[in-house]
Amino acid sequence: MVKIPLISFCKAKLIYLDDQRVEIKIPLKRKTKNHLSSMYLGALAVGADIAGGYLAYYKTSQDNRKVSLAFKSMRADFLKRPEDDVVFICDQGTLIEEMLEETFRTGERVNKEVKVTAICPSLHGQEPMANLYLTLSLKGIK
Structure with a gap:
């Protein structure tokens, strides 16, 4: 995650990872806040980007496969303002393995x-603040 400076700028941290699920946390700080004191759209996009792609990266790094990873599109449903640290959850390991x-x-x-779900556990438990949908594009490199 350190190869992309904006990820470091947002202070994104990996908090959980297994073959099926990844959780990434971005703290709500001055640099990630908007004028409404909730998480800025750009920071939400960074979190969704990491969570949506990290399982593919993880799965290929386990057995030394190489893959070209990109996102072709993104859409989001914003449900509530994320007014504290946000955890981004992608639990689509099976789908990503099938793609690989x-x-x-x-x-x-x-x-x-x-699908990536954004939650604010400290304020709303597991209730989604946003659902973000990214078209993940993978091509194996031989």
């Missing part, structure tokens, strides 16, 4: 939508 298997089998780029 397909791209390495066919040699073609594979595009699928992954």
